[in-house]
Amino acid sequence: MIPRRFLVIPVLLCLAGTLFGLDFNSPGTPEELSRALVDEMTDEEALAQTFMLGWVGATPSPLIMDWIRDRNIGGVKIFGWNTDNTLQLAETVGNLQEKALEGRLGIPLFVATDQEGGWIRHVKGATSETPGNMAIGASGYPMDAYYSGYYIGRELALLGINMNFAPTVDLYTNRDSTLIGSRAFGDDPVKAGILGAAFVKGHRDAGVIATAKHYPGHGDTDLDSHGVLPKIDASFDVLWNRELVPYRMLSKEGIPAIMSGHLAFPMTPSGSTPASLSSWFLKDILRDKIGFTGLVITDDLMMNGATMSAGSLSRAAKEALLAGNDIVMLSKTPNMNDVIWRYLAASMETDAVFRECVRDAARRILKAKLEFLRGGTAVAYIPDLDKVRTGIPDPEGSAFFLDLAARSVTLVESPGDDSVFPLLPEDAGSVLLAGQFREFFSAGKAAFPDALSYWYSPSQGTAEMLRYARQADTIIFCLSDEAGLRVLQNLRSLGKRVVVFSVLSPVYLDTVPWIDGAVAVYSYAAESFIAGFSAILGRFPAKGTIPFPLHEPRWTDPHG
Known part of the structure; x- marks a missing residue:
């Protein structure tokens, strides 16, 4: 039986919501307040928290502003086509957050991007170009992973970006993969887990939420899930001891978010279903077996790897939420009454299981926002443009990245x-x-x-x-x-x-x-x-090592 004293605070929060207007800044622990806020929400408000939308162009479209003002969506995603002008991007993020904070419950947005370092750098403009994950793997120092995460995170934080879809912990298993390549730390799963954990700690110290990807692993295919659904012939035993090792390690370290990939593994119970739409991968393995308690976010649902399997975008979104994702990401902004919204909202009215999934996801989203988007170390909602001018590129980071480049050669x-x-x-x-x-x-x-x-x-x-x-x-x-x-x-x-x-x-x-x-x-x-x-020229001894064996075309267990 739950002691009566532990029931008092939720009751008081509900009473406060009735008397004083419950909102995101009300007192209470993240666990208590997230439950009270979801109880206060309509079904459509809870559903909106699961949406993360992108838009085309340097400035926000009227449509994305409508989604924020009228629906109070949970997040936005910054893509490369939004970011050439750094100051303009900072102003844009501030405008988006101002509109979100005007909502009934004052809930801020997750503002996310892909700033992995190296080859993948969606926020361009004045931000640092960095040596990237494979350089970190070549140096072999967790310190280099930590400071890469820290300095990349500091630049994002100045721009008001509070979530980053990094680190990539895919393994360089298939040497023909042009999608992963230098985005990987290498092919050793334990090293990827160690370096990934250090990168996450750097992000945390910079105030940015790290997101490991692409669960359960995109490294053993030369196909790109943007265009097709890759099918990877690996048994669960192989995955458990190879691709899943970094996620097992990061879950124990408290990684706040994981991105699910549009990848099929026919030799597992998931069969031909993409992992991003598979309750076996997301609930049975990630939640129950590995013990992950953070947020699960889909890769872009507008990628063919997801929609080809589900048959339509709206069905893919529903399957994703039912399977265990908390946030569905769409790279473009659908119309306000697009079929995807109407289909999901109607499903909440007629499908009790789906309704419960959505409200549970909204609770986890709000709990994460309360943990990471409030307090003195949180990323500011409205960027300070003077700090953007002087802090991007990060002066300390520039010196560090040159050192990392030298250590990795x-x-x-x-x-x-x-x-x-x-x-x-x-x-x-x-x-x-x-x-x-x-x-x-x-x-x-x-x-x-x-x-x-x-x-x-x-x-x-x-x-x-x-x-x-x-x-x-x-x-x-x-x-x-x-x-x-x-x-x-x-x-x-x-x-x-x-x-x-x-x-x-x-x-x-x-x-x-x-x-x-x-x-x-x-x-x-x-x-x-x-x-x-x-x-x-021999100006320094090059001590970097290629983080995979050149003469072995496929992965072998370095630990026997």
């Missing part, structure tokens, strides 16, 4: 030959820089001032590049993808010294054993190019 020697490194200008002879990134050429010219530069295009022929290459003693070739690999292969027959400057995933180095050496960096941030050329 990896030199790959040609097997059996004398080392080509350090490669000094007086030893290199005439140098040709062949690449596709402006920062590659600027850092390369700083290292080799007399070098010729050639911007190659995979869609054009290689005759002109070969003409330049024949005149050079050393060719430093920037390689980042398969198209570039095909261009690189044309240099083999020239008999020149060829050094590859690998950017993003260094997986392609496995296919060019004939080169004289390579340097690997893991993003196309300017700091990574500077660090890479400094390592080529």
Whole structure:
């Protein structure tokens, strides 16, 4: 029996709501107040809390403002098409929150984005370009993961963004995956869990809610769930000891949110149902077996991986909530009376199970908002534009990210030959820089001032590049993808010294054993190019290690 004294506070909260107007700033613990607020809500108000919507354009559309003012939706998602002007974005976030706080219960928005670091950086403008997850995996230091999360989080917090869909803890299991690649810490599940936990702690100290993704793991497929539903042939035993390890570790560390992925695992009881719509994955495994107690958020429901399975967007949204998601994310703003809203609102009237699922989700959402969006360490609802001007890019973060880029640089020697490194200008002879990134050429010219530069295009022929290459003693070739690999292969027959400057995933180095050496960096941030050329010149010892075995195409358990 519950002691009577524990029943007093909820009763008082309900009474306060009647007498004094219950709202988000009323006294009470997050657990108590979230229950009281949901009890105060209509079904439609509870349903609105489960919606996270995006919009197209730099400024909010009238439609997204209508959803906030008239429906009091729970969150908005910032995409890359919203973010070129940093100050304008900060003003936009402030306007959105002001409108939300005018609602009957004064509930602020979750303002979310994808700022993973490295390759995925939805908030552009003046924000830092960082070395990214694979660079952290190459350095191997949890400290680097912590400070990456901290400095990325500090910039987001200044912009009023209080939730980030990071860290990515997918494993680099399938080497053909171009979707994951350098977004992964590597292929070791325990290291991914350790580094992911450190990143989450950095976000927490910056006031930002971290969200691990893409549960239960997007790393063992070369398909992209934006266009199709990837089917991954892995048994549950394999998943439990591989892809799910980071989530098991992060759940014990109190990760506040997890994103569910549109991925099917036919060898599990979930069958062909996407994990994002599967109660087996979300309730039986994530909630009951792993013990996760935070929020579950869908990846964009407008991706084909979700809608193709459910048959329609509205059915996908209902299935997602029934399966155990708390928030359904839509990258575009539906019309106010779009079929998705009408279908879900009608379902709450006729389906008692669905109604209970939605109200439970609203309670968890409000509890998380009360825990993270109130108090002295919470992200300010209305950004201070002066602080945005002086704090983005973060001055301390800029110095740290250059250090991280240097710690992660990896030199790959040609097997059996004398080392080509350090490669000094007086030893290199005439140098040709062949690449596709402006920062590659600027850092390369700083290292080799007399070098010729050639911007190659995979869609054009290689005759002109070969003409330049024949005149050079050393060719430093920037390689980042398969198209570039095909261009690189044309240099083999020239008999020149060829050094590859690998950017993003260094997986392609496995296919060019004939080169004289390579340097690997893991993003196309300017700091990574500077660090890479400094390592080529021998200005510091490059101690980074590629965080997956180059000569093993699939994952093997490093712990036996």
